[in-house]
Amino acid sequence: MKTREALIITGYRNYEIGVFQDKDMKIKIIKKVIREALITLIEDGLKWVIVSGNLGVELWAAEVVIELKKVYPEIKLALIFPFEGWGGNWNEKNQQLLNTVKLQADYVNSTSHQPYQNPSQLKNHTRFLLEKTKGCLLVYDEDYPGKTSYFLKDARHFQEQQAYLIQQITMDDLENAIYFGDSI
Numbered sequence: 001m002k003t004r005e006a007l008i009i010t011g012y013r014n015y016e017i018g019v020f021q022d023k024d025m026k027i028k029i030i031k032k033v034i035r036e037a038l039i040t041l042i043e044d045g046l047k048w049v050i051v052s053g054n055l056g057v058e059l060w061a062a063e064v065v066i067e068l069k070k071v072y073p074e075i076k077l078a079l080i081f082p083f084e085g086w087g088g089n090w091n092e093k094n095q096q097l098l099n100t101v102k103l104q105a106d107y108v109n110s111t112s113h114q115p116y117q118n119p120s121q122l123k124n125h126t127r128f129l130l131e132k133t134k135g136c137l138l139v140y141d142e143d144y145p146g147k148t149s150y151f152l153k154d155a156r157h158f159q160e161q162q163a164y165l166i167q168q169i170t171m172d173d174l175e176n177a178i179y180f181g182d183s184i
Helices: 025-043 057-068 092-104 120-132 148-161 171-179
Strands: 006-011 048-051 076-081 107-110 135-139 165-169
Touching: 006 025, 006 057, 006 120, 006 148, 025 057, 025 135, 025 165, 025 171, 048 057, 057 076, 057 092, 057 135, 076 092, 076 120, 120 148, 135 148, 148 165
Parallel strands: 006 048, 006 135, 048 076, 076 107, 135 165
Antiparallel strands: none
């Protein structure tokens, strides 16, 4: 595939993989594998990483991008929420995390400029992201289902119509990072 200008990163929500503490070792492992994948993609021409702001993989990936900007200043982070007011009902700690990432993002917007009204906003958001990117990086394993299955289904359907990169980080990849990787 040709140079990837923009890429969506999504995957498991924190609760789907049992992460409820900031110091959970799973976060370090996931960030390490995302970092390695992103470095390869950045060196291949990736310019923008887009996340929707979900707790879990998306915000962890955003933190990785922010760290990588020190070495790769050309990489940009976009937060594109499905609707206005995203995260407004989260607890204070999670809202603080979201706000910290928002302040360091290069672009922040929402697909719908209305507060949540119905599921069509989420569907429109996914379609918008697929049309504006060249691929996606998913921390998702189909043997361990989660909400990302909906995005993956839409991405595969989109891929049938045009060239679109779908790169998955599976549970095996995460386990290999523990056993065969350098220090975490």
